[in-house]
Amino acid sequence: MSFNAYGVWAIYRFEMARALRTFWQSIVTPVITTALYFVVFGSAIGSRMTEIDGVAYGAFIVPGLIMLSLFTQSIFNASFGIYFPKFTGTIYEILSAPISPFEIVLAYVGAAATKSMVLGLIILATAALFVPLRIEHPLMMIAFLVLIATTFSLFGFIIGIWAQGFEQLQMIPMLVVTPLTFLGGSFYSIDMLPGIWRTISLFNPVVYLISGFRWAFYGVGDVSVGISLTATLGFFFTCLAIVGWMFKTGYRLKA
Amino acid sequence: MQPVISIDGLTKTYASGHQALKQVDLEISKGEIFALLGPNGAGKTTLISTICGIVTPSTGTVLVDGHNIQSDYRKARERIGLVPQELTTDAFETVWATVTFSRGLFGRAPNPAFIEQTLRDLSLWDKKDAKLMTLSGGMKRRVMIAKALSHEPDILFLDEPTAGVDVELRRDMWALVRGLRERGVTIILTTHYIEEAEEMADRVGVILNGELILVEDKTKLMKKLGKKTLTLNLQDPMQAVPTELAEWKVTLKADGNELEYVFDANAERTGVPSLLRAVSDLGIGFKDLNTAQSSLEDIFVSLVHRDKPARPSTGEGAAS
Numbered sequence: 298m299s300f301n302a303y304g305v306w307a308i309y310r311f312e313m314a315r316a317l318r319t320f321w322q323s324i325v326t327p328v329i330t331t332a333l334y335f336v337v338f339g340s341a342i343g344s345r346m347t348e349i350d351g352v353a354y355g356a357f358i359v360p361g362l363i364m365l366s367l368f369t370q371s372i373f374n375a376s377f378g379i380y381f382p383k384f385t386g387t388i389y390e391i392l393s394a395p396i397s398p399f400e401i402v403l404a405y406v407g408a409a410a411t412k413s414m415v416l417g418l419i420i421l422a423t424a425a426l427f428v429p430l431r432i433e434h435p436l437m438m439i440a441f442l443v444l445i446a447t448t449f450s451l452f453g454f455i456i457g458i459w460a461q462g463f464e465q466l467q468m469i470p471m472l473v474v475t476p477l478t479f480l481g482g483s484f485y486s487i488d489m490l491p492g493i494w495r496t497i498s499l500f501n502p503v504v505y506l507i508s509g510f511r512w513a514f515y516g517v518g519d520v521s522v523g524i525s526l527t528a529t530l531g532f533f534f535t536c537l538a539i540v541g542w543m544f545k546t547g548y549r550l551k552a
Numbered sequence: 553m554q555p556v557i558s559i560d561g562l563t564k565t566y567a568s569g570h571q572a573l574k575q576v577d578l579e580i581s582k583g584e585i586f587a588l589l590g591p592n593g594a595g596k597t598t599l600i601s602t603i604c605g606i607v608t609p610s611t612g613t614v615l616v617d618g619h620n621i622q623s624d625y626r627k628a629r630e631r632i633g634l635v636p637q638e639l640t641t642d643a644f645e646t647v648w649a650t651v652t653f654s655r656g657l658f659g660r661a662p663n664p665a666f667i668e669q670t671l672r673d674l675s676l677w678d679k680k681d682a683k684l685m686t687l688s689g690g691m692k693r694r695v696m697i698a699k700a701l702s703h704e705p706d707i708l709f710l711d712e713p714t715a716g717v718d719v720e721l722r723r724d725m726w727a728l729v730r731g732l733r734e735r736g737v738t739i740i741l742t743t744h745y746i747e748e749a750e751e752m753a754d755r756v757g758v759i760l761n762g763e764l765i766l767v768e769d770k771t772k773l774m775k776k777l778g779k780k781t782l783t784l785n786l787q788d789p790m791q792a793v794p795t796e797l798a799e800w801k802v803t804l805k806a807d808g809n810e811l812e813y814v815f816d817a818n819a820e821r822t823g824v825p826s827l828l829r830a831v832s833d834l835g836i837g838f839k840d841l842n843t844a845q846s847s848l849e850d851i852f853v854s855l856v857h858r859d860k861p862a863r864p865s866t867g868e869g870a871a872s
Contacts, residue, residue: 301659302659303655303659303661304656304658304659307653307656307657311645314649382642385642385643387640387642389634389640390634393605393606393632394629394658394659395628395658396626396657551607552567552608
């Protein structure tokens with residue numbers, strides 16, 4: 298079993314270099330946006346809100362906000378990373394290289410996940426400046442961070458291969474992921490919702506991801522951590538299977 | 553000689569139903585320069601893209617030095633460098649970064665000295681830190697060649713290497729190809745420019761509507777299909793061809809100042825001595841005469857046209 302480590306490293310480094318080149322867009326913009334959330338919801342409005350599950354409102358929204366950035370940035374990075382070579386035509390080189398589909402995915406998804414995890418940690422550090430934080434299960438927090446960043450990067454990679462224009466590239470993140478995240482308990486506990494909406498929310502997969510991540514911080518979640526982890530892994534393997542199918546059939550990659 | 557590429561019964565039908573390759577069989581020997589000629593849409597790029605792994609074949613097999621391009625693609629692709637037709641580059645990358653990237657992508661350990669030599673050979677060294685978007689078209693073409701050579705391939709595909717490049721670059725490119733051949737690199741190039749094939753190739757393949765209609769040693773091909781033209785520069789211009797010369801089917805050129813006779817150089821009787829006798833019998837004086845061998849271009853045009861009536865034009869290929 299051979300492994301083209303130089304090839305994986307070349308793509309990974311190329312993708313990381315792209316992020317550094319667009320440093321402001323990649324890192325600074327999301328951090329400023331999130332800092333604004335903390336100022337508005339955490340400090341200004343949050344001080345007038347009651348605690349949720351024994352956690353101050355400003356601190357309560359931190360895991361959800363990190364997730365929001367993690368989702369959108371993972372999808373954006375991975376989808377753009379594979380879509381752009383398709384768009385410019387430089388994909389010919391990847392397709393003609395002695396590199397396996399698994400290695401291609403490892404490099405692109407690995408780079409996208411790295412970037413969004415770094416961003417997630419930066420946002421966490423920013424949050425610590427505004428609100429009192431505590432992390433009860435640091436290892437599980439890291440595990441969720443890695444797993445979710447990887448899963449959404451895979452999801453982004455799928456969108457990048459599927460998309461046939463820049464509009465389609467932004468459609469899924471804007472029309473599906475952002476609404477699901479806002480309605481998935483980023484800013485509230487779904488227990489606060491009236492009965493029927495609470496049931497509807499349980500069909501939103503994002504609820505399980507945010508709940509699990511919040512549990513790692515404060516030891517409480519909307520659903521049990523086991524269900525959260527199962528849902529996250531389920532999403533991960535679904536994405537993996539779709540990517541596998543895309544490479545097997547050459548879907549929108551090869552004629 | 554051991555073929556370095558062997559193609560057996562290769563076909564490709566695109567999802568649109570267009571059959572781009574029909575039963576292509578071809579063997580390329582190690583170290584040769586093979587020119588693939590054909591009009592636009594004939595299947596040249598599809599053939600190259602299939603060997604390189606960009607297009608999935610419908611049926612048939614391709615072996616690169618004995619390695620199947622599908623089941624053993626790593627071993628097959630490691631050997632191959634590809635310079636595609638389109639100038640596709642990452643606008644924001646530097647020359648150095650993009651060529652280094654290509655080497656890594658093809659699984660080679662870093663070797664800055666080799667990259668430097670490659671860039672110097674292609675007159676790119678002083679541009680190594682320039683971003684690709686700042687380069688001219690010709691320079692970008694050089695960068696694409698440097699990328700293809702970065703992993704030291706021993707088979708190089710050049711898809712229309714000199715399309716839209718200036719004379720200087722074309723000459724450099726030819727020198728480069730000859731240099732590579734001396735190092736034992738097998739080169740397969742496609743081209744519109746017949747003079748290019750004539751200048752460089754050892755063998756020529758003509759592809760038309762997805763079929764390889766002819767593969768032949770270049771010199772043999774030119775000899776076999778070569779027509780020669782005899783031109784007589786007349787002393788006095790003529791109004792019409794004398795009826796006595798009708799059997800040679802001569803034509804008048806240059807406002808009646810030249811008589812032209814086309815003959816088959818390989819025929820037992822070329823008709824040249826008898827024509828000249830008849831001309832002098834008629835008392836037609838000429839100042840000079842010369843004969844010229846037809847070029848590969850003439851051969852190509854005659855092949856393409858000979859093929860036309862049998863296959864009604866489908867709007868694809870054949871025209872240009």
